[in-house]
Amino acid sequence: xxxxxxxxxxxxxxxxxxxxxxxxxxxxxxxxxxxxxxxxxxxxxxxxxxxxxxxxxxxxxxxxxxxxxxxxxxxxxxxxxxxxxxxxxxxxxxxxxxxxxxxxxxxxxxxxxxxxxxxxxxxxxxxxxxxxxxxxxxxxxxxxxxxxxxxxxxxxxxxxxxxxxxxxxxxxxxxxxxxxxxxxxxxxxxxxxxxxxxxxxxxxx
Amino acid sequence: xxxxxxxxxxxxxxxxxxxxxxxxxxxxxxxxxxxxxxxxxxxxxxxxxxxxxxxxxxxxxxxxxxxxxxxxxxxxxxxxxxxxxxxxxxxxxxxxxxxxxxxxxxxxxxxxxxxxxxxxxxxxxxxxxxxxxxxxxxxxxxxxxxxxxxxxxxxxxxxxxxxxxxxxxxxxxxxxxxxxxxxxxxxxxxxxxxxxxxxxxxxxxxxxxxxxxxxxxxxxxxxxxxxxxxxxxxxxxxxxxxxxxxx
Numbered sequence: 001x002x003x004x005x006x007x008x009x010x011x012x013x014x015x016x017x018x019x020x021x022x023x024x025x026x027x028x029x030x031x032x033x034x035x036x037x038x039x040x041x042x043x044x045x046x047x048x049x050x051x052x053x054x055x056x057x058x059x060x061x062x063x064x065x066x067x068x069x070x071x072x073x074x075x076x077x078x079x080x081x082x083x084x085x086x087x088x089x090x091x092x093x094x095x096x097x098x099x100x101x102x103x104x105x106x107x108x109x110x111x112x113x114x115x116x117x118x119x120x121x122x123x124x125x126x127x128x129x130x131x132x133x134x135x136x137x138x139x140x141x142x143x144x145x146x147x148x149x150x151x152x153x154x155x156x157x158x159x160x161x162x163x164x165x166x167x168x169x170x171x172x173x174x175x176x177x178x179x180x181x182x183x184x185x186x187x188x189x190x191x192x193x194x195x196x197x198x199x200x201x202x203x204x205x
Numbered sequence: 206x207x208x209x210x211x212x213x214x215x216x217x218x219x220x221x222x223x224x225x226x227x228x229x230x231x232x233x234x235x236x237x238x239x240x241x242x243x244x245x246x247x248x249x250x251x252x253x254x255x256x257x258x259x260x261x262x263x264x265x266x267x268x269x270x271x272x273x274x275x276x277x278x279x280x281x282x283x284x285x286x287x288x289x290x291x292x293x294x295x296x297x298x299x300x301x302x303x304x305x306x307x308x309x310x311x312x313x314x315x316x317x318x319x320x321x322x323x324x325x326x327x328x329x330x331x332x333x334x335x336x337x338x339x340x341x342x343x344x345x346x347x348x349x350x351x352x353x354x355x356x357x358x359x360x361x362x363x364x365x366x367x368x369x370x371x372x373x374x375x376x377x378x379x380x381x382x383x384x385x386x387x388x389x390x391x392x393x394x395x396x397x398x399x400x401x402x403x404x405x406x407x408x409x410x411x412x413x414x415x416x417x418x419x420x421x422x423x424x425x426x427x428x429x430x431x432x433x434x435x436x437x438x439x440x441x442x443x444x445x446x447x448x449x450x451x452x
Contacts, residue, residue, distance in 0.1 A: 103297035106258055107311035107363060108287035117310060121301045 005164050009173065012160050019156030020177050026152060027139045027181075034138070035131070042089025043115065060087050088134065092127035093119060132189035136182045143178075153177050211236045211367060211398045212257055217266035219252065226252050227263070228423040236366075239399045241409040241430070244419035245445055250402045253419065254369045257400065258282075258289040271366055287315055290360025294372040296352040298344040304331060304355045305340045308362045316363065323362075330358040334388050350381030354388050361392070368392060370401040404449050406434060418442045 045056045096119050104114040146155035157174040161167050210233035219227035226249045234240050242250045255261040256268060259275055259282045268275040273285055298307050308327040312318045318326075331340055334354040344352055353373055360368060370389065374382045386408050393399055393412040403409070409416055409430045416433040418426040418441075426433065426442045437443045 097297075099293060099295055099297040100299065102260055103291075103293065103299070106260065106286055106289070106291035107359070108283055108315045109311060110283060110315075113314050117314065118299055122299075125301070 002166075002169070005166050005169060008164050009160065009170065012156075012163070015159065016153070016156050016173070016177070019151055019153040020181075022150060022152040023139065023142055023154075023178070024181060026145060026150070027135075027142045030142070031135055031138060038087075038089050042093055045090050046093045088127050088131050089123070092123035095126050096122045129189050129193040132185055132192060136185050136189070139182055139185075140178060210234050211238070211271060212400065213267070213269040214253075214256075215267040215269075217256065217268055218264050219249075219256065219261065220264055226422050227256070228421070230266070230424060232417065232424060232427075234398060234400060236398050237396045238415065239393045239397075239401065239413045241413040241416045242400060242402045242419060243404055243409075243416065243445075244425075247421075248419040249422040250419045251371050254371055254400050254402055257367070257369055258286050258291055260291070287311070287363055288366045290357075290363060290365040290368040292353070292356050292360060292368070292370045292373045294375050296344070296349070296356045296376070298352055298355055298359070300344050303341050303343055304336060304347070304358075307344070307355055308359045311359070312362050327358075327362060330361050331355070333361075333391075334358045335384070348381060349377045350384045353377065353381075353385045357385075357388050357392065365397075367398045367400075370399065370403065372402050374403065374405060406430075406449075410434065418445065420445070 041056050045053045047053075100118055100122065101114060104118040109117065142152060143154035145152050146158065151159075153174055157170050161170045164170060212232075212234040214230045214232040217227055217230040218225065228249075230253065232240075242253060244250050252261055256263050256275065257270055262276055270285060271288055273280045275282070275285070298304075299310070302310065305324060305327050308330055309320070309323040312323040312326065313320055316323075328337070328340055331337060334357060336351060336354055336358070339347060339351060339355075344355070347355065357373075373389065374385050377385065382405070386405060389399075389401070389408065390412055401408070401413070413430050415427060416430050417424055418433065418437075418439075420441050426437065426439050428438075433442070434446065437446055
């Protein structure tokens, strides 16, 4: 019985691969866009203009205060993510001690040079581990796009289970699919955290 | 028009909220002069020197540095700052850069000196402050005294006209103070214009032309180190000196 279902499942592997591909592509797009936007707006938010900082802060609160599934229906997929990553970047930039900025200021570095040479390299050390952890969440959360009809890995699960009525087996395999994508990132986050724990002045990006 | 010094405070006032942290400061520092600023904590001495390179803004009065008015919209503060070295109490070295990179960062990016040339000059400066063997060390691998010497070399790398020191030895273990003071004496003897916030009287006696004593935001007394330490004129300076001399 199980064996029979398993064979039938094996037959639907092209569909599963397509779903996995969709999950990875969607995650990648929102990861890259979310990071870039979060990075840019994080810099803007700490830039000293009060109005801009308030508007961006309100955006972050809005994103945090509404369910992901609701946001998906409203604005698809990309916009919510950078709200979260934006906060990580803001926190990272603010964690760099004032003395660092003053030292850079005193030696005549321009605003951009201060960011590029002094603030960001130090902020990245703080931001990177939680950011990679955030990427893992993002990949898992991408499953909600199945609700708007995109054929990602989770939706493939729903489609297949209609043919092979063994939900436990089907979604176990769906879980394995997500794990294969996420596990390398989990390992990366752990390595980055360990490196920052080792009190060394060096950072390699 | 009266003669202007390298650093010229004329009736400078500053408030933090209701607190008048700098009260009608008038003080002129001549080229090649070394002025030591001392006084009890909270007297405004750090604020005073932080105004010189615009880390603090002034409320009214004039502050002219190297012929340019600080805080004037017409003054390019970024370029004025390249002429002023600032040594912090807490060193503020860039932790993600080596000693040499700390020294060469501004020369390469601000002065646009070619990297090879900047690194050669940087190595020479680090050798001058006694750290030739620490060129590739990160700040976390250096002692406090070594970090502060790198910080001084970092300022010298810009070939500034003025050097400001904000309690450069206060965060150091006692056995490391003299190695930093020795470097400062060497810088002073080369003719650098310096304002130094410190209670190190040995340093003041050795190189300072003038000691300025501040209390509650005002300059209370000013004179040669010998006058000030041997014959303080006011009750407040006598009280202050008896406290720092007791230890």
